[in-house]
Amino acid sequence: MAGMTAFFIASASYRAFRATNTDSTLLLVSAALVMLGRVPIGEFVSTRLPDVAQWIMDIPSMAGQRVFLVCAGIGYISLCLRTMVGINKTHLSGNE
Structure with missing residues (x-):
């Protein structure tokens, strides 16, 4: 059952994050910024990235x-x- 749930989540995220129009591109960029800002490697990429990720979440x-x-x-x-x-x-x- 967990495998099927993981497949549906992966399928939905693939469909949501395809950059086909402006809205989906904005969603893709903001998701990438939040994911990079939440992990420790995000501080090595840019010192402002965690602040941007926190602003998007707030x-x-x-x-x-x-x-x-x-x-x-x-x-x-x-x-x-x-x-x-x-x-x-x-x-x-x-x-x-």
Whole structure:
């Protein structure tokens, strides 16, 4: 099972990191900078590389995480409202 999971991860990363357009090229460059900045050899390549990798992890990545949290919160609130109003019937309601 772990081998199949590793194959799917490798396949997805290959498809995501092909530099076919501007977005995928930007993703490829930022991933390479973060990977090089997180390992000790990154300091030998450039002294600013760990700082750039940390900036990528702090600013753009945090913005994406906040978007997901806000969307999850909005979805949770809408589901609660639908359940309270009675639009969304749960399996425990007993009404057929």
